[in-house]
Amino acid sequence: MTPLKTQLLQRAEAEGFDVVRVTTPDAIPEAPARLRRFLEEGFHGEMGWMQERADQRGTPATLWPEVRSIIMLGVNYGPDRDPMAGLADRSGGLISVYAQGDDYHDVIKKRLKSLGRWWGEVTGAPLKVFIDTAPVMEKPLAAAAGLGWQGKHTNLVSRDFGSWLFLGSIFSATEIEADAPERDRCGSCRACLDACPTAAFPAPYRLDARRCISYLTIENKGPIPAEFREAIGNRIYGCDDCLAACPWNKFAVTAREHKLKAREDLRAPRLADLARLDDPAFRALFAKNPVKRIGRDRFIRNVLIAIGNSGDPGLIEVVEGLLGDEAALVRAMAVWALARLAPARLAAQAWRRDDETDADVKAEWWAAGHAAPMHQGA
Template sequence: MTHTPSLTDRIKAEARAAGFDAVGIARAEVGAREQARLDAFVAEGQYGEMGWMADTHERRRDPKTLWPEARSVIVCAMNYGPEHDPMADLQHSDRGVIAAYARNRDYHDLVKKRLKRVARWMHAELDCQVKVFVDTAPVMEKPLAARAGVGWQGKHSNLVSREHGSWLFLGEIFTTLELPTDAAETDHCGSCRRCLDICPTDAFPTAYTLDARRCLSYLTIEHKGPIPHEFRAPMGNRIYGCDDCLAVCPWNKFAETAREAAFIARDDLTLPKLSELAGLDDAAFRARFSGSPIKRTGRDRFTRNVLIALGNSGDAEALSAVTPLLDDASPLVRGAAVWAYLRLGGEPGDRPARESDPEVRAEWTGGSRSQKII
């Protein structure tokens, strides 16, 4: 007897043919527990400067507020598993560590392109309405992915998969179709708390709760001002994002290296030399990170991060890379340069008196000799 594929079988086959590694289907709704977590996150201001989290709060907590006609959500995931353990990179203090997801192409464009391919097929073949979303839209994608059976939200609040560990990009197709749903995935974290204990800045007030204001991913990417003093030493050589809580997850033992070429790390984005990165002007920064999500952060914020890492390097020779930036046009860069300069043993001389920006002057006066690490 010939097997006739079901509607969901056809959709999942099309998604896998488009390049997705995991697919699941859920109703267009999230649970009360997840809504309560979001409410608390917003009420306590844990989103920091990411004001859109508050602005889109109501739309984010209920998919039907975002699109009332939505009935089902097809959650599609792509594996970006790194080739080696990112934790090992933290030992190279003269090199910058970039989060695994950002070591090649910006995933947003690729994931959305693949989603649109599946959505066009659904619209044409199944006579339904569809909308596609990646994580720039106000969608609670991780709770939806858990309800769709793609994985579960671990104690680090990210999605964990039994097949792919913590290394998944997510995208969603909302549809007007009433589809059979997949069984929600069970939480398999148990008593493990490695992701909580490894965090260098104690960004998890409790399990399953993240305070973005303390998270190095937020601080190095979204935060626009100087890195708060208490987080500078814990940053180490992390210059864009932080993989620690993802990388220590025991479920990563089942993960495979990404098969999508655009997610395999570029050589120039794997442990680049901090001294070289410090010398990038705006044009060179844009050229170096063309096509990378790093480009959206901008040269000044990125250079701020590089300077903090140089200050943490403990290498007096790094002063030659730091010193020119004491006169940078950007106060954000100058302030970070002052911190790194003093931490590496540089002498202030008459520079504090010549500084016009009050925040940068404060960096000079706050840079006590006890900060030295060499």
């Protein structure tokens, strides 16, 4: 290893990165074709931004022609308890592990910028710092650099950290000794595929995002398709099932960064409390947290689906209060949730159906009226 690379590794560790490897900009030649197939089949759903800059995603040098080396960095966010345990508590909501602490973008971006400034001073060469929001295919690049391999669920798996690595990258105009890629160690295992509640994997190593609970609860802006609602259970932001099912997690360790650890109030927050959040309260609760980016209305949509799946009669009243919410998205899911919990109570609110103007809300009223006789008891 060259002295310059040794310096890089030492500095990255000092900045709080748990793993760092280097690859070349031409290390993922198969990526453009795989991305093209993914987009052609429509598996990206509403994520139009993936298509808009597909050429830059598939070929790093197209994004920045001066790049000579790509430094891939990982920060461990391993949970301190089983992420699946919360699925049994149907009066509480389950938030994905990565979103139970501070927003990782903010935490890691500061470290990347600090490391980048130092690297620029040492090399005297230009560089670019990227984390998640740029058109960079971080997982294939991380696998090419040797941080892990892309499992059958398409996520990165690490021998040392299991499923729990946040990724960032530095594109450098400096030539750096590249590391060897990690080989695929999934073997015949299909635990991640079998764990998916919505059958989002049409085949190993292929994901149809339109069926993925993370996509449905985060990226999807409208009503969640009825066929997936029951399978969502009490997952109110994201899903960890395929990640948590991976046997390589036996080597995982708990995150050392305090800001990435779960906040106690976000481990299994009460659905009744969440359903009562107005916009200011939502913003206050999720300040510095990734959940804030989907906004109050989409979040309450998710909460109402969890309530509809809860079977908890103690949540009926809070759902009734949302039938008249200003947001049509919330009203629509309130109709669905109340139809599940207490169809007779929904029937008593039928006057709202006659006054409704939004097409999606009207559709939920229609479906509720045909899914269960409106005269049934609660």
